[in-house]
Amino acid sequence: MGNDVFRHNGFTNTVTTNNHITAAGSDWYWTVCSVMTVSTLALMALSFFKQRSQRLLYYIAAGLTLIPAISYFCMGSNLGWTAILVEWVRSDANVHGDMRQIFYVRYIDYFITVPLLFTLLLLSCGLPTSTLLYTLLMGEVWVIMALVGALVHSEYKWGFFTFGTVALLFVASPSSMRDAPMPVLLDKISSASTPSALPGLSPCGSSTPSSGVSPRVVTSSLRTPRPSPMVSWIS
Numbered sequence: 001m002g003n004d005v006f007r008h009n010g011f012t013n014t015v016t017t018n019n020h021i022t023a024a025g026s027d028w029y030w031t032v033c034s035v036m037t038v039s040t041l042a043l044m045a046l047s048f049f050k051q052r053s054q055r056l057l058y059y060i061a062a063g064l065t066l067i068p069a070i071s072y073f074c075m076g077s078n079l080g081w082t083a084i085l086v087e088w089v090r091s092d093a094n095v096h097g098d099m100r101q102i103f104y105v106r107y108i109d110y111f112i113t114v115p116l117l118f119t120l121l122l123l124s125c126g127l128p129t130s131t132l133l134y135t136l137l138m139g140e141v142w143v144i145m146a147l148v149g150a151l152v153h154s155e156y157k158w159g160f161f162t163f164g165t166v167a168l169l170f171v172a173s174p175s176s177m178r179d180a181p182m183p184v185l186l187d188k189i190s191s192a193s194t195p196s197a198l199p200g201l202s203p204c205g206s207s208t209p210s211s212g213v214s215p216r217v218v219t220s221s222l223r224t225p226r227p228s229p230m231v232s233w234i235s
Helices: 023-047 056-076 104-125 129-151 157-172 183-192
Strands: 082-085 099-102
Touching: 023 056, 056 104, 082 129, 104 129, 129 157
Parallel strands: none
Antiparallel strands: 082 099
16 A cells, blocks of 8 residues: 555645655655654663663653654654745756745754754763753754744745854854863873882882882872763763
8 A cells, every 4th residue: 555645634734835745755754753763662672771870861862763753753644844935936847836845843853852962962971061051052043043944935044044054053163062071081091190009010010129119109190080960960
């Protein structure tokens, strides 16, 4: 049996769109929905192998797949959309039409999953709370500007897209990552500078002189930084 979703959900939603998805596009949305659903179940199953205090990253990752599964279910069902006048009418028969179908449910998905994605990444890096909140705010600005720009049919949409791009540049700028701690690297350095615990050996690995006079030991002043409070949630 073929995909008969358009028989149940047509292309009239207040207005009629003549530039919309095809049956092949709907099939692809259903495929992605299935993959995301299976991924959600797998992540939730894996979380049960961890203690409750160590499941935060699994819960966030499961949310990152569950929300898209719902949105792709809507788009595969040809729901959650509106029609907007196109700025330029094209001559190609495949995309010819003056009313373009815009899936606003996609941006609702982004509004929820973008903060979850940034939270997952920044918690893993152990960045401070201020950087986390700043990145989440810029991510939400980017999503909202993309939605507003998609719903505007005039050339003013490019103004909203520009604001969104600037917000995304703030997210991706090196300044948002420059204060990231390096606990793993510092742990290795500290371990390498720790005197050997083996009897009769100096920190450099040479034998201790028989006179009983221990060589001068130069210890490192490096200290492992205190982890961010948020890192303790996932440790």
